[in-house]
Amino acid sequence: MTDEKETILAVRDLKVRFSTPDGAVEAVKGIDLDIKAGETLAVVGESGSGKSQTMMGIMGLLAKNGSVTGSATYRGKELIGLPPKALNKVRGSKITMIFQEPMTSLDPLYTVGRQIAEPIVHHRGGSFKQARARVLELLELVGIPEPQRRIDSYPHELSGGQRQRVMIAMALANEPDLLIADEPTTALDVTIQAQILDLLRSLQKRFGMAIVLITHDLGIVRHFAERVVVMRHGEVVETGTTADIFERPQADYTKMLLAAEPSGRKEPVPDHAPIMLEGRNVTVDFSIGAGLLGGSPVTFRAVDGVTIRLRQGQTIGIVGESGSGKSTLGRALLKLIPGSGYYTFGTTDISKFDRSAMRPLRRQLQLVFQDPYGSLSPRQTVGEIITEGLFVHEPQLSKQERDRRAATALQEVGLDPASRNRYPHEFSGGQRQRIAIARAIILKPKVVILDEPTSALDRSVQGQVIALLRDLQQAHGLSYIFISHDLSVVKAMADYVVVMKGGRIIEEGETDAIFDAPCQPYTKALLGAAFNI
Amino acid sequence: MTDLTHSPMSDAAAPETRSRSLFQLALMRFRRNRAAMSGCFMLALIALFSFLGPHFISHTYDQVFPSYVLTRPSLEPRPDTSTLQGVMENVAGRARVKLQSFELDGETFTATVTSDSTIDPRTSRYFDRANEFRDTEVVATGNDGKSMTLTGKVSREYFPFGTDSNGRDLMARVMLGGQVSIAVGLLASLVSLGIGVFYGATSGFIGGRVDNVMMRLVEILYSLPFVFLVVVLVVFFGRSFILIFLVIGAVEWLDMARIVRGQTLALKRREFIGAAEALGLTDWQIIRRHIIPNITGPVIIFVTVVVPKVILLESFLSFLGLGVQAPLTSWGVLIADGANNIQSAPWLLIFPAIFFVVTLFSLQFVGDGLRDAFDPKDR
Numbered sequence: 001m002t003d004e005k006e007t008i009l010a011v012r013d014l015k016v017r018f019s020t021p022d023g024a025v026e027a028v029k030g031i032d033l034d035i036k037a038g039e040t041l042a043v044v045g046e047s048g049s050g051k052s053q054t055m056m057g058i059m060g061l062l063a064k065n066g067s068v069t070g071s072a073t074y075r076g077k078e079l080i081g082l083p084p085k086a087l088n089k090v091r092g093s094k095i096t097m098i099f100q101e102p103m104t105s106l107d108p109l110y111t112v113g114r115q116i117a118e119p120i121v122h123h124r125g126g127s128f129k130q131a132r133a134r135v136l137e138l139l140e141l142v143g144i145p146e147p148q149r150r151i152d153s154y155p156h157e158l159s160g161g162q163r164q165r166v167m168i169a170m171a172l173a174n175e176p177d178l179l180i181a182d183e184p185t186t187a188l189d190v191t192i193q194a195q196i197l198d199l200l201r202s203l204q205k206r207f208g209m210a211i212v213l214i215t216h217d218l219g220i221v222r223h224f225a226e227r228v229v230v231m232r233h234g235e236v237v238e239t240g241t242t243a244d245i246f247e248r249p250q251a252d253y254t255k256m257l258l259a260a261e262p263s264g265r266k267e268p269v270p271d272h273a274p275i276m277l278e279g280r281n282v283t284v285d286f287s288i289g290a291g292l293l294g295g296s297p298v299t300f301r302a303v304d305g306v307t308i309r310l311r312q313g314q315t316i317g318i319v320g321e322s323g324s325g326k327s328t329l330g331r332a333l334l335k336l337i338p339g340s341g342y343y344t345f346g347t348t349d350i351s352k353f354d355r356s357a358m359r360p361l362r363r364q365l366q367l368v369f370q371d372p373y374g375s376l377s378p379r380q381t382v383g384e385i386i387t388e389g390l391f392v393h394e395p396q397l398s399k400q401e402r403d404r405r406a407a408t409a410l411q412e413v414g415l416d417p418a419s420r421n422r423y424p425h426e427f428s429g430g431q432r433q434r435i436a437i438a439r440a441i442i443l444k445p446k447v448v449i450l451d452e453p454t455s456a457l458d459r460s461v462q463g464q465v466i467a468l469l470r471d472l473q474q475a476h477g478l479s480y481i482f483i484s485h486d487l488s489v490v491k492a493m494a495d496y497v498v499v500m501k502g503g504r505i506i507e508e509g510e511t512d513a514i515f516d517a518p519c520q521p522y523t524k525a526l527l528g529a530a531f532n533i
Numbered sequence: 534m535t536d537l538t539h540s541p542m543s544d545a546a547a548p549e550t551r552s553r554s555l556f557q558l559a560l561m562r563f564r565r566n567r568a569a570m571s572g573c574f575m576l577a578l579i580a581l582f583s584f585l586g587p588h589f590i591s592h593t594y595d596q597v598f599p600s601y602v603l604t605r606p607s608l609e610p611r612p613d614t615s616t617l618q619g620v621m622e623n624v625a626g627r628a629r630v631k632l633q634s635f636e637l638d639g640e641t642f643t644a645t646v647t648s649d650s651t652i653d654p655r656t657s658r659y660f661d662r663a664n665e666f667r668d669t670e671v672v673a674t675g676n677d678g679k680s681m682t683l684t685g686k687v688s689r690e691y692f693p694f695g696t697d698s699n700g701r702d703l704m705a706r707v708m709l710g711g712q713v714s715i716a717v718g719l720l721a722s723l724v725s726l727g728i729g730v731f732y733g734a735t736s737g738f739i740g741g742r743v744d745n746v747m748m749r750l751v752e753i754l755y756s757l758p759f760v761f762l763v764v765v766l767v768v769f770f771g772r773s774f775i776l777i778f779l780v781i782g783a784v785e786w787l788d789m790a791r792i793v794r795g796q797t798l799a800l801k802r803r804e805f806i807g808a809a810e811a812l813g814l815t816d817w818q819i820i821r822r823h824i825i826p827n828i829t830g831p832v833i834i835f836v837t838v839v840v841p842k843v844i845l846l847e848s849f850l851s852f853l854g855l856g857v858q859a860p861l862t863s864w865g866v867l868i869a870d871g872a873n874n875i876q877s878a879p880w881l882l883i884f885p886a887i888f889f890v891v892t893l894f895s896l897q898f899v900g901d902g903l904r905d906a907f908d909p910k911d912r
Contacts, residue, residue: 336810362813375804378555379826388822389812423554439808 005036008177008210009058009095014070014080016050016057016234027053029234030070035178035210042213042225042242044257046458047429050234051214055180059097060087093123096171098164100183105167106155112166113151119173138169143199161192168199175207182214189321189485194529197224216458218257222246230254260460262492264470266315268510269495273311276479277333277345277365277447282306284325284332284339302328303339304503310447315473315480317494317511319487319526325503326483330449333481334365363393366440370452372432376424382435383420386410389443409442413468430461434468441472449481454489466493487530491515499523559830559906569902572895579892583711592702594709595860598690599700600664606695606703606880612665617642617687620665628659633680637687642666644683651678660685695880697870706862707885713863714844714889717777721843722836724782729789730832734824736790737797738816748794751787759784763855777856781843792835796828830907837900841893864889
């Protein structure tokens, strides 16, 4: 394909290697890329595909044990092997980056104005005072309300979306040719995600810069990018225009990625199905800042009078943005955190149950967490992790019997039973989530609360975990409460959806009704942001 | 019934790559660290020297050699052959006899002594009393008992580290000092480890008001002057070896408790603790099964810092006269002695100081190595 546009960054045979105690690991195995002026190139791939490391290698930002070989030329100038000083003339000025975590990529000790001014002063000279006008202009450009006031704010005074805008302002400060955006919206709520992407698109039109968008989210790619590079295991699998990749994918891997969008739907349960878990008027308050000698604590209401009723075999999807109280509600229903209201489990009133009274019921009420890396103790073998519940609820079991049950549970979640003597760090994210699920189902629970069980996983793995959860639900007649911010997953999993905002239920109803005909404007905004970026 | 049909599956299923726990991985990284490994090696050498050494030398730590006060360190045996004549003259003088001749044949000496009066054969005991001679016998008497020929062996003693101002072998004393210092270091660290880990983990895990009260108590103990605490404890319980462990452990656990509490607070937010709660584990079970195993990394590292600190504290106490008492000794006491005699007998300072410094350095290297080995960033 011939293109009249000038190539600004040409990457040839780029390799990134990391030396680890277990030998060298090649993260990027010789890739070729061309980035043309003013275009949007999306680099997609699952975690570990080397998409971020490619860009880090070009920018000279690799970890200490990493090394990069090959060639990356920016307008004819070789970047690889350039001493840091010479490289600094290009990076931060002509090529800039924004990162995934807006919470941690700003320095908490400086005002945002000062941080945006930093690259201006560094690359163009002048004082911070002189740069102030330019900073105000930039803040206005990236759509921060009241830039006059916000310029002197510290990062903790801004929301996640605003911080990401500040990061973009920093990246734009020197009018770059090329903006590398490394998962710029992954840590943000869907509605804010859409705003940030809109902002990037409008800025690109104004300045004519090229954008390299590193992401795993194909939804964003489809609406945002002109060309797509698909990476896997440090190699380029396929390159093409967005339309080509989405309509006529060539490589099997690309096809698999595209097919990995969650699909399917769940039939609602009949109305006469018995109620498994009910919370009426659930309210959870957190008090912050009470000292030893009193002091007036500040009360924060995380969940505000929510009523929820879970029937046998039902899956209730709870959706909402971060801070909407959906996770807190899940834990309050299990009585893991204290809350007021009336709770019943089956026919038992558990409102007044304390921790020790709840303990025998715990085996029937299980919880699966979001982070498959954090929810497994790194010091225990998989077998020990899975059988921990048995240790509590069936202490009379012999060692052999526990071992046998662990093997069965692992088989049920699709893992090799021999792996029960291994440690969690030897497993991938998807496998760890399976282990976490095995830990819950080994107790044969009646209700499982799934708190963002697929959010930390790649799309293709997400699909497998969802299929597994569905199979287990059918095999054991489980009832799920499925907490997620990912609406496409909820659509595939749940038969009843609850939309939460600010600790309250905004809207609820059967999945089809909510997704096809949302009533509340907030629900509409949420759906709009998620499905048509 | 014998089960001869051994399942082929169980053998084939054994994974080829051995599964390694985090601890084993850390150990692997630790083994690759040269400085830390040589530190371990040095520590082992010093421990062997201190604990097995006394079985290989003939002197005990409290044996006094009046003839060898403040002897310089030397690999040559004592006494020097050239000085023996003079020594013999001194001995003869003490026995009120005159030395006629003194001959040395290898390790055997022959001396002829005379006197104006009859010499009592028991005079030979005077010769044995000197550290230089042994097994002295009368071989002949003549001149009506006024002259006597004596033979005996020269007693050769080795003092590679020299002797102290009481004529005690410094090497034996360094060995004993090593035993005491290492024992105090390890035991007091274990005491502080035990108390600190349980206190800190409990305080951090339960949190809230309990945590508040428990940590304020720690701060109150912190604010008490250490020496004051020691004096009070010594007055109440009398002075004993065990007390030193207890006193030092009772002070050091405060740091440990704070570190463990901090780690526990961080761990408490981890999801696997939440998962354990959801499984229905009691607080105590969570602390024992999840919190304590997961803080071993930082705790082990901190212990390697505590051990030298404890050894120093013990030295300080002994220096003040509140620690171990003579004839028992520790490196701290030996160094204090040496410091007093630094001009006349520098070896009294040099030898214990070398051992002390090498031990502290080795512990530091081991601690550094452990910190790197357990560092999650390296994973």
